[in-house]
Amino acid sequence: MLDISNAKIAQVILLAREGKMAEAALEGFIADLNEDEQASLVAVLWVGRDDFDAEEIADAKRIAMEEATVPTEKYLMKEPLLADYLESGLDALGVDVTDVEDDII
Structure with missing residues (x-):
């Protein structure tokens, strides 16, 4: 389904919630992801933002790759609600992000 682990998405969510203090760490973390992971992360964002339904995750990943x-x-980094949209996207995909966040903390 996704080409990125739930733990990596949760890490992005946690860093995004820290705001300006973690901005460089967040940008570096995302930059270090491979192309497939980055496309999956964008796809989860789009699902959380209601640009795509959860059932369309494969299409969202493909489009993220094609239109980058x-x-x-x-x-x-330009998305002010990044953490919220990623959490909503995971929720739509049936992933409870609080469980994953607890494992990271």
Whole structure:
């Protein structure tokens, strides 16, 4: 389904919630993900933002790969509700992010 672990998505959520203090760490973390992981992360964001339904996750990943015009970290850093949308996207996909976040903390 996704080409990124739930733990990595949860890490992005946690860093995004820290705001300016973790901005460089968040940008670096996203930049270090491989292309498939980055596309999956964008797809989860789009599902959380209601651009796609959870059942369309494969299409969202494909489109994320095809339409990438800027580095993924730059694209995602412009999204003020990044953490909320990722959490909503995971929820729509049936993943309880609080369980994953607890494992990271």
